[in-house]
Amino acid sequence: NTGSKERIWESDKEKYFETVVALMSDKIDGDLPLDQLKILTSKESKTENTQYYLQIWPEKKQVQITNFPHPYPQLASLYKEMIRYQRKDGVQLTAKLYLPPGYDQSKDGPLPCLVWSYPGEFKSKDAAGQVRGSPNEFSGIGATSPLLWLARGFAILSGPTIPIVGEGDVEANDRLCGTASN
Incomplete structure (x- = not known):
């Protein structure tokens, strides 16, 4: 409503390749309340295979939800x-x-x-x-x-x-x- 902007999440492009997989919310119907926003992201590097994380906003908390071992x-x-x-x-x-x-x-x-x-x-x-x-x-x-x-x-x-x-x-x-x- 105010036109102000706030960065919710940003990829660490220097070390990792990260992408947004899905936007998520605890609320099932209606508009997504910004105080309940969760972003599912994937993160990988040259030596680390893909893992998935929840980015929780507004806490700006990151929770790793997978821990896949190196496949080879x-x-x-x-x-x-x-x-x-x-x-x-x-x-x-x-x-x-x-x-x-x-x-x-x-x-x-x-x-x-x-x-x-x-x-x-x-x-x-x-x-x-x-x-x-x-x-x-x-x-x-x-x-x-x-x-x-x-x-x-x-x-x-x-x-x-x-x-x-x-x-x-x-x-x-x-x-x-x-x-x-x-």
């Missing part, structure tokens, strides 16, 4: 880095580099590397150069994940952007051969 402890110490690089035509690109747990370049030497990517179409170089994802996301490994190869001593370059740019009236795939030869 043998890969808990994998190395992950979001890298940025520039293509010849000036497009800024990103990828996630994963190295096996315990890898030491000076002792172990070079690694075989599996590159996991797919080209994408963009209408501008700026759109193609956008950073995707967060460096603080937990590395989930599914049955078909390339990260399974970390256990066999491979490096993984995941999601290197391969943008096909079509600016102005030119469609991306009209320049596919020209872009690929750059």
Whole structure:
């Protein structure tokens, strides 16, 4: 009613990847009274898998409601880095580099590397150069994940952007051969 604003919750984006999962209340019907607001959030980091928390307002209290163990402890110490690089035509690109747990370049030497990517179409170089994802996301490994190869001593370059740019009236795939030869 007064037009004033108050921050209820904010993600710690420096260390964690956090999202709002749901807004909750103890009240079942009618308007949500702000003195009973609860926010269900998820929180993860490079090394900590997703856990869920209740953010209770106005107390600004955080209550952890899950304590899931690491799903694959043998890969808990994998190395992950979001890298940025520039293509010849000036497009800024990103990828996630994963190295096996315990890898030491000076002792172990070079690694075989599996590159996991797919080209994408963009209408501008700026759109193609956008950073995707967060460096603080937990590395989930599914049955078909390339990260399974970390256990066999491979490096993984995941999601290197391969943008096909079509600016102005030119469609991306009209320049596919020209872009690929750059």
